Amino acid sequence: EPEVTQTPSHQVTQMGQEVILRCVPISNHLYFYWYRQILGQKVEFLVSFYNNEISEKSEIFDDQFSVERPDGSNFTLKIRSTKLEDSAMYFCASRGVGAGNQPQHFGDGTRLSIL
């Protein structure tokens, strides 16, 4: 079964540095998402992306964050000038199109630790 893959599985970064989290969505999917889960808290929506542009973003997704689909297979989340509170598990998800509504499929996540 096709999977969403995320790299790296764990990223450790100094506060103030930039990080890029990478995702390879399922190949025929057209909707892409990033969510985060701070330790002990619920999964929160960050951003959705379709047709090479952001379709929706949450209040969390401020100017510090950006997303990009640099080629036909990757979908990245960039966090500029990281802060301690950015430490979380970041999940990528993708969704196909078809009859009715399609579910989102999630990757295994990238654990981001800001020191």
Place this chain on the structure above:
Amino acid sequence: AQSVTQPDIHITVSEGASLELRCNYSYGATPYLFWYVQSPGQGLQLLLKYFSGDTLVQGIKGFEAEFKRSQSSFNLRKPSVHWSDAAEYFCAVASVTGGGNKLTFGTGTQLKVEL
């Protein structure tokens, strides 16, 4: 704005016993509802989904859920729990406004299975 409530933070059941995890949602239109499971260190795996039609939906691993509009609930059930079902379970509702179908998650229910 949509929301999901999972009233039980932790549930412990004996192997072989039946299971019901509660989920209540708030959404202004017909909801698209999902249950995901997360094992330690893993991503979110889709168990089942409800879009329309039959209010009792079957999922993977022997799970089922029943949509009750009058109670705004979508409870997850399994007749006989296996030790491998120990994990965290998340209920989610999809927003069809904003174009992105973002998911709003509940806080999760941690399931422990006693042998």
